[in-house]
Amino acid sequence: MFFSLAQAQDKDATYKPVLGQMGKDVMWLPTPNELVDKMLDLAQVTADDLLFDLGAGDGVIAIAAAKQRGARAVGIEYNPKLAAYAQAKVIAAGVQDKVRIVQGDIFETDFSQATVITMYLLPEINDQLRPTLLKMKPGTRVVSHDFDMLEWEPDAVVQGARSRAMLWVVPAHVAGEWIFKPVNAAPFAVRLDQIFQRIGGTITLAGRSQALVGAQLQADRLRFQYVADDQTIHTVNLLVNGHQMQGHDSSLGFSQPLSAQRR
Numbered sequence: 001m002f003f004s005l006a007q008a009q010d011k012d013a014t015y016k017p018v019l020g021q022m023g024k025d026v027m028w029l030p031t032p033n034e035l036v037d038k039m040l041d042l043a044q045v046t047a048d049d050l051l052f053d054l055g056a057g058d059g060v061i062a063i064a065a066a067k068q069r070g071a072r073a074v075g076i077e078y079n080p081k082l083a084a085y086a087q088a089k090v091i092a093a094g095v096q097d098k099v100r101i102v103q104g105d106i107f108e109t110d111f112s113q114a115t116v117i118t119m120y121l122l123p124e125i126n127d128q129l130r131p132t133l134l135k136m137k138p139g140t141r142v143v144s145h146d147f148d149m150l151e152w153e154p155d156a157v158v159q160g161a162r163s164r165a166m167l168w169v170v171p172a173h174v175a176g177e178w179i180f181k182p183v184n185a186a187p188f189a190v191r192l193d194q195i196f197q198r199i200g201g202t203i204t205l206a207g208r209s210q211a212l213v214g215a216q217l218q219a220d221r222l223r224f225q226y227v228a229d230d231q232t233i234h235t236v237n238l239l240v241n242g243h244q245m246q247g248h249d250s251s252l253g254f255s256q257p258l259s260a261q262r263r
């Protein structure tokens with residue numbers, strides 16, 4: 001449910017949230033402004049983004065995303081009074097054309113359209129959200145105030161005055177067996193192993209297998225190197241799109257188109 005301007009104004013104007021008041025799964029504590037800035041920097045939020053703050057509190061992150069970066073933002077807040085309070089702050093900040101506070105449960109509200117997720121929850125709540133976050137579009141940035149995502153290691157960490165923020169970039173799912181088709185050479189097989197954003201694998205060329213060198217995955221961009229039969233080093237750069245990849249295989253200054261399909 002979205003709050004309209006009139007609904008927000010109708011709410012109890014004397015309501016003030018209290019630090020530490022319990023929400024459904026975690027209490028309310030606002031992220032300090034200096035860390036809000038660092039979180040928006042970490043996610044490189046721009047006017048092209050749609051940011052969802054999971055557990056919006058008084059709306060500080062959603063409002064800053066719109067005011068400082070020109071982004072659109074949605075805050076999901078379980079407590080109806082706090083949600084109305086946050087919506088009133090949205091209006092007071094003059095960003096109601098870009099920001100909405102939704103009264104709802106983060107476990108029941110769809111945020112799949114987000115390009116950036118922010119959260120200040122708890123490790124066990126992050127852990128429950130993790131499968132949903134990992135199904136989001138590759139490249140979606142997730143920033144958490146203070147709490148990590150257990151064995152899904154952050155891509156970057158920034159320290160604030162009292163607490164830290166961590167960034168994860170949702171990786172494409174690349175694990176499995178792939179058949180690569182160069183334009184002017186025989187097809188070859190690659191097996192990719194993946195643990196979140198960390199990848200490795202094996203390439204099999206003309207019956208000979210070797211470990212991929214320097215395999216990296218960032219969002220939907222995959223890169224690795226291998227040594228061809230003539231001992232030249234090849235660098236492969238690909239864009240992953242579901243069960244397909246498209247890109248180039250470069251060696252000795254020559255670049256050839258390359259496509260791949262998951263078996």
Ligand SMILES: C[S@@+](CC[C@H](N)C(=O)[O-])C[C@H]1O[C@@H](n2cnc3c(N)ncnc32)[C@H](O)[C@@H]1O
Nearest residue numbers: 023024025026029030031055057078105106120
């Ligand atoms: C620690 S505060 C963070 C507020 C804001 N994101 C910030 O960083 O300033 C967490 C907020 O999540 C809300 N909350 C707790 N459980 C929730 C749930 N299941 N769905 C939506 N909001 C929830 C709480 O009411 C509280 O306002």
